Amino acid sequence: MSAPGFDAAQWRARIDARASSRERWTANIQGLTRKVRQRRASQLQQDFTDYVFNVNELAARPALVDADTLAAYFTEFGRLAANLGEPANDRQVADGLERAIAVQRENGGDIAGLCLAKAAFLALRETDSAERLDAILTAIDVSPTGSDAWATAIVALAAYQIEVSRYDDAISTVARLRTAMPAERYERRFRCASLVYEGMARFTSFRDIDRAREVLTEACAYREHADDLAIARWVATAYHYLARIAEVDRQFQTAIDLYLLGKQFQDRCPEEVEADAFIQLRIAEPLIAAGTRKLARDHLDEARRLALTGSNVSSARLQVELGFATLRAADGDMREAELLAVEALRMARRVAFWRGELLCLGYLLVLGIRRRRPDKILAVGFRILGTAFFGELRRNGLLKLLTRIPVVVPIAVRRMSRRPTAEGEPAVRCDCPLHDRDSTGAASGRPT
Numbered sequence: 001m002s003a004p005g006f007d008a009a010q011w012r013a014r015i016d017a018r019a020s021s022r023e024r025w026t027a028n029i030q031g032l033t034r035k036v037r038q039r040r041a042s043q044l045q046q047d048f049t050d051y052v053f054n055v056n057e058l059a060a061r062p063a064l065v066d067a068d069t070l071a072a073y074f075t076e077f078g079r080l081a082a083n084l085g086e087p088a089n090d091r092q093v094a095d096g097l098e099r100a101i102a103v104q105r106e107n108g109g110d111i112a113g114l115c116l117a118k119a120a121f122l123a124l125r126e127t128d129s130a131e132r133l134d135a136i137l138t139a140i141d142v143s144p145t146g147s148d149a150w151a152t153a154i155v156a157l158a159a160y161q162i163e164v165s166r167y168d169d170a171i172s173t174v175a176r177l178r179t180a181m182p183a184e185r186y187e188r189r190f191r192c193a194s195l196v197y198e199g200m201a202r203f204t205s206f207r208d209i210d211r212a213r214e215v216l217t218e219a220c221a222y223r224e225h226a227d228d229l230a231i232a233r234w235v236a237t238a239y240h241y242l243a244r245i246a247e248v249d250r251q252f253q254t255a256i257d258l259y260l261l262g263k264q265f266q267d268r269c270p271e272e273v274e275a276d277a278f279i280q281l282r283i284a285e286p287l288i289a290a291g292t293r294k295l296a297r298d299h300l301d302e303a304r305r306l307a308l309t310g311s312n313v314s315s316a317r318l319q320v321e322l323g324f325a326t327l328r329a330a331d332g333d334m335r336e337a338e339l340l341a342v343e344a345l346r347m348a349r350r351v352a353f354w355r356g357e358l359l360c361l362g363y364l365l366v367l368g369i370r371r372r373r374p375d376k377i378l379a380v381g382f383r384i385l386g387t388a389f390f391g392e393l394r395r396n397g398l399l400k401l402l403t404r405i406p407v408v409v410p411i412a413v414r415r416m417s418r419r420p421t422a423e424g425e426p427a428v429r430c431d432c433p434l435h436d437r438d439s440t441g442a443a444s445g446r447p448t
Contacts, residue, residue, distance in 0.1 A: 280299045
């Protein structure tokens, strides 16, 4: 028996229209997601307002599309906004994701992808964020242990721990992949991630470079499976850190070749302007150390252009400025090098980037050593000790810093030194498309 005034046909039409509307939204959002993954940010600049409109609609009504579609779209929107240098830190997006998480949780749906999307978006605003960490931990907790979703969240946690200098924690975190995942699934994909993040943590902490070299080399064997874009990005990272190790070993040509090889895999992945800026910066460093400063300037100019395009103000921009400071020191202009480093230090403090603050102070310490200025060395040394109470040393401790000094200081001093190529020594080359001249930098109209 029908209720008074009930028109079954009318209600069915309304339901069908709502379903059709949801289907149209899903198709549209999935199409935009594919588009932003496949194109460079510069090709999408005119379309950015459309992406913002859809973000606002989805943030207000997250039930318009399914959870996976929503998570993928918000993740890609954050990456596009960061690449364009747009204000991606709109709180409305994070709040919209939080509403979507609440709706999914209430309906018993999967929220892991939404939590990781939220964490990725929050990372654009602040690296060391309790809210970001909580989102990652929630993704781990709600995913079946050993599943791909759980492993993806574990990798996100390791990445966060390295970013905030919790290197021992990161190594322990990726070890969980091996012990908790079925062996075949781990070997097929996530072993590559485990090797890469362990290598990153060991190299960045300068505590076991030999082990870092070993595991990163093993990770590169996954290059045959780089049609999987996650593996392609991990392989790119492995080559990148092997290049940094090669520079530590004074193998400058090998370092440059490895950076360029890693870039080939990075270029297969959706564009990340900040990652591209770091690649250009890192290529410049062995070029400076090898005395090929004309080519180094090309890469630093490109790194600065990319860093100024992207929206991450706390990391890439700061380190690029230190790269220019290193170049000025290698040119013999110690005063300009110091001014650039001091400005980078101010930048780090403005955005509470404590690892960047210690990096700048370490640079100024090395500059004092290079200039043989005991007064500068002493003053900067006291400022470094001050970070033990509020800053990077609060995380890693003074003793751990002291163990890095024998490795770090010679590298920094070497980069700052004026080193012309010795007679008979093969010039360091950079065979990349950036240079419009002989790749040894033999001819250039630019000042050095």
